Amino acid sequence: MAELKEEELIKIRRHLHQIPELALHEVETHAYLMKVIQAMNQEHLEVKEFEELPTALMVLIHGSQPERTIGYRTDIDALPVEEKTGLPYKSTHPGVMHACGHDIHMTVALGVLSYFSEHQPKDNLLFFFQPAEESEAGGKRAYELGLFKGQWKPDEFYGLHDNPELPAGAIGCRMGTLFAGTTEVNIDIEGKGGHAAFPQDANDAVVAAANLIVQVQTIVSRSIDPIDSGVITLGKITAGTIRNVIAGHARIEGTIRGLTQDMILLIDKRLQEVCNGIEASFGVKVTLGLNQGGYWPVENNPKLTKRFIQYMSDAKNVNFIETKPAMTGEDFGYLLAKFPGTMFWLGVEDDSQLHSATLTPKESSIKRGIDAITGFLEYRMNAKEE
Numbered sequence: 019m020a021e022l023k024e025e026e027l028i029k030i031r032r033h034l035h036q037i038p039e040l041a042l043h044e045v046e047t048h049a050y051l052m053k054v055i056q057a058m059n060q061e062h063l064e065v066k067e068f069e070e071l072p073t074a075l076m077v078l079i080h081g082s083q084p085e086r087t088i089g090y091r092t093d094i095d096a097l098p099v100e101e102k103t104g105l106p107y108k109s110t111h112p113g114v115m116h117a118c119g120h121d122i123h124m125t126v127a128l129g130v131l132s133y134f135s136e137h138q139p140k141d142n143l144l145f146f147f148q149p150a151e152e153s154e155a156g157g158k159r160a161y162e163l164g165l166f167k168g169q170w171k172p173d174e175f176y177g178l179h180d181n182p183e184l185p186a187g188a189i190g191c192r193m194g195t196l197f198a199g200t201t202e203v204n205i206d207i208e209g210k211g212g213h214a215a216f217p218q219d220a221n222d223a224v225v226a227a228a229n230l231i232v233q234v235q236t237i238v239s240r241s242i243d244p245i246d247s248g249v250i251t252l253g254k255i256t257a258g259t260i261r262n263v264i265a266g267h268a269r270i271e272g273t274i275r276g277l278t279q280d281m282i283l284l285i286d287k288r289l290q291e292v293c294n295g296i297e298a299s300f301g302v303k304v305t306l307g308l309n310q311g312g313y314w315p316v317e318n319n320p321k322l323t324k325r326f327i328q329y330m331s332d333a334k335n336v337n338f339i340e341t342k343p344a345m346t347g348e349d350f351g352y353l354l355a356k357f358p359g360t361m362f363w364l365g366v367e368d369d370s371q372l373h374s375a376t377l378t379p380k381e382s383s384i385k386r387g388i389d390a391i392t393g394f395l396e397y398r399m400n401a402k403e404e
């Protein structure tokens with residue numbers, strides 16, 4: 019047994035990349051993670067699975083002189099995106115892809131875990147392999163199901179997200195808010211179907227939906243202080259069956275983002291008002307469903323994040339970049355509201371954005387990320403408390 023080498027980590031990442039699974043269905047991923055972890059030095063390791071959240075996994079490395087339990091979280095799910103990278107190790111699961119880089123996240127976590135399985139840490143280290151980040155709020159579920167109990171409760175929590183806009187291996191972070199809070203939006207419009215030739219006898223849900231979509235564009239442009247930040251994106255619309263039948267139903271799905279909870283609530287309220295207006299002017303029934311789940315703004319803890327940034331800025335082997343807040347969401351925001359901690363970016367340098375079918379993170383970022391994180395954790399465990 020020895021800690022995982024760079025070429026082994028790359029093999030692991032490529033295997034994970036080939037078996038992406040959607041939120042709460044990460045069965046093969048879970049089994050593969052178990053296999054990799056079981057091949058590590060088990061001397062100080064304890065592994066826990068959970069009947070109530072079967073694809074989740076926690077691993078505790080018992081420290082030599084523990085004063086605290088330091089948590090490290092990685093997400094493990096993928097997205098419903100058909101991969102178009104053409105890579106030899108592309109997804110083998112049709113219509114599903116690690117288009118948000120969670121394969122990189124998991125590999126970095128395994129690398130850090132493998133390092134500390136061979137170099138016993140002073141404090142306890144708790145690794146949380148979390149299902150369902152992209153949807154279904156896996157972090158909140160885990161918390162509400164009581165997974166963080168007894169020795170499985172972190173005193174502080176860290177986690178990363180990959181960032182194609184940063185150079186490979188760079189660490190990005192900031193004090194305060196790193197990511198937005200998000201709310202999932204579902205809008206159902208009920209009109210009356212009919213023949214394309216007799217619109218007067220029907221009530222066209224497509225026309226109502228089109229107007230609603232246009233009016234929604236005024237929420238950010240007209241109701242929000244331009245100095246503040248808010249987003250509403252309607253990413254999916256479905257309606258109708260054929261060109262010559264007037265659709266009686268339309269469904270629109272989207273997402274709201276804000277750097278503060280007040281901003282999210284303001285957009286929620288304005289969206290409800292727009293829906294009410296469409297109901298009144300088109301005589302349709304509009305049902306608005308809003309679900310924030312666990313996607314709270316990601317607020318970095320001041321004391322821990324100051325220490326994190328200090329270490330990363332000073333470390334000779336780390337390219338540290340102070341970043342702006344981003345409108346991406348993360349259910350780690352929920353866990354950071356329960357446990358103090360820090361979320362940060364790992365640069366993976368790519369022209370494609372997160373959630374794109376051509377995302378190809380640079381694999382050299384994996385080892386550099388592991389070195390930066392293990393260095394930080396060692397420093398953290400040995401640093402004197404102020």
Ligand SMILES: CC(=O)N[C@@H](CCC[C@H](N)C(=O)O)C(=O)O
Pocket residue numbers: 118151152153154179200201202272273274313345346347348349372373
């Ligand atoms: C990092 C990232 O891309 N996260 C997702 C989180 C999704 C939140 C939720 N399902 C929503 O769509 O509102 C993101 O899309 O930012």
